[in-house]
Amino acid sequence: xxxxxxLPKALARAxxxxxQQAAFCAGLYTARTDAAMLHKIDVQAxxxxxxxxxxxxALSAAAAAPGGLxxxxxxxxxxxxxxxxxxxxxxxxxxxxxxPELTGNKGQLSSRGRLVLTVLCGVMFGQxxxxxxxxLLATLLKDGSLTExxxxxxxxxxxxxxxxxxxxxxxMIGKELTRRGLSRLLPAISAVSAGTxxxxxxxxxxxxxxxxxxxxxxxxx
Numbered sequence: 001x002x003x004x005x006x007l008p009k010a011l012a013r014a015x016x017x018x019x020q021q022a023a024f025c026a027g028l029y030t031a032r033t034d035a036a037m038l039h040k041i042d043v044q045a046x047x048x049x050x051x052x053x054x055x056x057x058a059l060s061a062a063a064a065a066p067g068g069l070x071x072x073x074x075x076x077x078x079x080x081x082x083x084x085x086x087x088x089x090x091x092x093x094x095x096x097x098x099x100p101e102l103t104g105n106k107g108q109l110s111s112r113g114r115l116v117l118t119v120l121c122g123v124m125f126g127q128x129x130x131x132x133x134x135x136l137l138a139t140l141l142k143d144g145s146l147t148e149x150x151x152x153x154x155x156x157x158x159x160x161x162x163x164x165x166x167x168x169x170x171x172m173i174g175k176e177l178t179r180r181g182l183s184r185l186l187p188a189i190s191a192v193s194a195g196t197x198x199x200x201x202x203x204x205x206x207x208x209x210x211x212x213x214x215x216x217x218x219x220x221x
Contacts, residue, residue, distance in 0.1 A: 003101040014044035045096050049206040053199050056085040060198035090120040097213040122165035123212050124205035125172045133161040138216035
């Protein structure tokens with residue numbers, strides 16, 4: 001997903017006028033912008049979170065509907081769609097709170113994009129290292145006074161943290177897989193339990209990410 005394609009539409013839905021949209025897309029948005037604009041961004045972010053949470057939940061419920069072994073066989077695919085919704089949402093929230101482009105010319109994630117999304121995913125899963133890495137990335141993105149040596153040092157520190165985050169995510173995703181299996185033990189309620197589990201694990205993760213992005217990207221260094 002490219003920033004230039006997503007952001008203008010999202011800002012228009014948020015109720016920003018054309019001048020505000022242009023300033024935001026040009027990277028001029030900070031917490032010093034009026035509070036009314038920030039409130040509109042927050043509202044749009046919450047709508048986006050709810051839309052992705054409901055979509056992930058509906059897909060989980062549909063996958064679990066048959067119950068039994070058929071339902072169990074869909075668990076890996078269900079987990080993949082859950083993670084896909086988290087990553088798509090993470091990218092959208094990053095753009096809404098001022099992150100620059102994360103993809104290349106062909107719409108594929110750039111190396112910076114992969115680094116940022118790894119960190120965002122870590123934040124959603126509650127990793128403390130991910131909060132530290134996000135602070136480093138925010139400094140890199142916002143502080144134009146850093147020397148090249150300082151930028152290199154901060155980037156290397158963020159990359160080192162992201163490697164630990166990726167390892168820990170593997171363990172956390174394994175636990176998520178187990179929870180999904182347990183939610184489908186009873187065929188009669190597997191669709192309801194799977195959809196509910198998805199919503200109530202997805203939504204808090206997304207809200208936590210929203211608050212961290214708002215804190216680190218919207219505030220001046």
